[in-house]
Amino acid sequence: MPDQLTKLAYQTIQQGKGLFGLAHKEVSTRLMGLLAPGGAPKTVAVEPELLGRLRSSMDALTERDWQEAEQGIYPASLLFDAPWLDWAARYPLVWLDMPSTWARRNDRKVRDLPQDVEPEAYPDYYLQNFHHQTDGYLSDHSASLYDLQVEILFNGTADPMRRRVLAPLVRGLRAFQDRPAASIRVLDVATGTGRTLRQIRGALPKAQLVGLDLSSSYLRQANRWLSELPGELPQLVQGNGEDLPFADGSFQAVSCVFLLHELPGEARQNVLNEAFRVLEPGGVVVLADSVQLADSPQFSTAMENFRRVFHEPYYRDYISDDINTRLSMAGFEAITAESHFMSRVWAARKPGGSAP
Template sequence: MAETLTKLAYQTFQQGKSYFGLAHKTLSTQLLNVLAPDAKREIEPLSTELLLQLQQRLNDLLERDWLDAEQGVYPASLLFDNPWEDFFRYYPQVWLDMPKIWQRVSEKRYQDFSPTVRLSGYPAYYVQNFHHQTDGYLSDQSANLYDLQVEILFNGTADAMRRRVLSPLKRGLESFAVAPHQLRVLDVACGTGRMLRQIRGMLPNASLYGIDLSPAYLRKANQLLSELPGELPQLIQANAEELPYLDNYFHGVVSVFLFHELPPEVRQTVIEQCFRVLQPGGVFVICDSIQLSDSPEMAPAMRNFATMFHEPYYRHYTTDDLGDRLEEAGFSAVQSETHFMSKYWIARKAAQAETTVNS
């Protein structure tokens, strides 16, 4: 009975977030058409069949999420974790920010930053208004709005998609016979810390680490993660191309929504770095956008994403074989799966004994 009620509560909670996301997108599109007709872009209408498929994929994601919580992979409380205070506080700013975004879009300005933002010290590919974000990833304002904007984009399922990382991560960590507090897990490009929050819910005693290039997003992550009981994850500002850790250090490495924002050759470098810092026997889980190879029917939705948002590396990403890249870096047993709008790669670094036997 209690479980049925919790499931019902979860479905209602997700439905609320989904309606909110849809309402926001409908209203802002209507407003954009009236106030800034020049900024109109070529958006492909999605067929009824595709919309139904999308709804089915979303339902399947939520069902899997619920089942994992029910089976104890992670606590059911995680299903309801949401930064409500931030959402209410910053939602008006999402609207107030829009005229600036529309202005930049209509003038095709994609590397436009406030004068107070320091731009030196970052790779050139990073200094962009990714998804037309004001100040890219480089201001506190951007960090305050990010989670809300991602939830709107994915109709409230961003965390449910992140949680698909948890069960393969947990399975991968089971091969290590160490005490829970000795497990070390790294989140590469941790952003505002939403993935680390989910991992902390599943692994309350593990040592968690996060790196990101954005000092503002790390400040936000620090603020949000410090609300949780247990040890604060160690956050470091660093480039994923040069992870500031010893070889063979982590039992698990994850990365969420990073690879579609990297140029192709940088994707390879980052994967190689993840391989380097992972212990033999360790697991690496990537979560990012779906791709054309396994979700061809979703091609119009992927094209719309590339049209509506400034994502200079996305089109290439949708055809990039990350499985090949992982194997080239030395990973084995690479598997992939898709859930709603995300694709996941689960890869292992062979344990020492396996390497010796295979070589």
Template sequence: MSDSLTKLAYQTFQQGKSYFGVAHKTLSTQLTQWVAPQSRPERQIHSISPQQLLILQQKLNAILEVDWQDAQNGVYPASILFDNPWEDFFRYYPEVWLDLPAIWNRTQNKKYQDFSSSIDTEGYPSYYLQNFHHQTDGYLSDRSANLYDIQVEILFNGSADAMRRRILAPLKQHLSTFSNPKATRVLDVACGTGRTLRFLRATLPQAQLYGTDLSPAYLRKANHLLSELPGELPQLVQANAEALPYLDSYFHGITSVFLFHELPAQARQQVIEECFRVLQPGGMFIICDSIQLSDSPEFKLMMENFSTMFHEPYYRHYITDDLIERLKTAGFQNIEQQVHFMSKYWIARKPQ
């Protein structure tokens, strides 16, 4: 297939994911107003103006173009542009709808730390025991792990993977300076279901990959999805990112995607310091997370309401937090920032 046809296929693919996200959110909003009009009063967000919609569309088009160009430039194979968990989508999408009554009930009764009796909550930090995104059983059930990727793609209108992939170009460029690719070690902190690790494997086929997460359910899901890939299976470990179970100066690169907005301030700092500890001198640490107020002040109300709309109790502090200062406090230097669509990136280096 020619490059022009491949690009058209990719644009059509992304447009379909975007339309699906919009359609789902529209239908679920209408259903909520019809079935449970009083169940989520705090989730009423201000309307987005036509100008804001235009800005969002321009930002979305821009990240998709960067995504395409990175594939064209050989950062990663074009095939991962079409990597989507279709089997999970058809299997689990009905459960997204079936989960809505439980979400409405918890929201109406303000039960934001509600877990089923079958879920073992012992040993986890208190800030983690939340129904983030109004997820049933938070991040501690297999059902939550099965629905997560679908729900995040719906939230970002099909652009979540494109945002994840923005960590790949700077990391690959950094690791290209090492003479033995098979000896390079890369850790993904809070790896979740393994989406970022899938992209890391496609981009760095010879590297030794590692992943940590607090949720055993999400690690089971990640292990299942990653076992489908050729090559060496990433080593997955259940661990709190505030106390990583690795030796000092062990990794050449560390990534963390969509974690920091779900951490209270003190935990954010501790995770950064742990990543500094286990990173080799000269190593690179890349954070991908939500944009902050300083990046898009025109979306101030939308960001401020996001914390209640999707139950993100630490998000309001995050959007004004100075992560550059936190990285410098830990010892990182030469810190770069990038913004793509609704995500922000910090690319930091540990001094030689």
């Protein structure tokens, strides 16, 4: 049964990534306790019950990921899509980067950015070291470590969580199924290093893909990863999600993954308003971000610890925010939301068009 073997291989890899992520965090936290100027951050103790819940929720995510591949929403090969050799080569750099991260954390330096950054080119809220990351989002060094750091942070579930936008995207695009697949335009806002676009390319091999981000360094990295893929190269545009450089109604779908929690409330609303504007009537928006207190109170300790360990200045506000209301305020209808492990996924439609 090749399918069962493939599934077993996928589950085994996910478990391996999970163990690797946990081991990395255990060792680095201990080392931080010993060597970092201010010691390790004070976190809330994680009860064994919470660990059990997290584990079963992670297993449910793996199962869902497998099922949606089996249903043909995306090819099973996407489940194994990771630049293993590249990550192995970069892994030592993650460790080498740690002492400067610890020092910044200890000195509460959250605006320690490269000298050549022109502050007037970015919104003020962006000019910070999110996650205590060296150079914030504003250097090639940061962009070269980001994917691996996220992979470790989420114990190997970052792409499975990103892939949860694919089913609602594909469903939403059925409204345009009478058009040639190559005429469908999909915009990924805050595309970063392009991991979400890689997943979307798997599900929509012919669509025109556009990725937008404020960081030219992250877009350069995205260009590298996306150039490896067959088919049309996605277009990458430097810009602000709050003020999209695209015409009204010029996309049939907009996605946005792991951005909202890094924005102040007003900017969050602006991004949703802009997604609405650039969508054609009948078009679909799909958002994925952290779970929130209202939908996942059982994970409140994990949310609190995330905020304590990483510099995430807007996370506390985000986890109490009402995204459904924000989507309605932007003009969207048919709003749905579901949770998958540590991610919440919203889908909504711009009224009008011939959508069923």
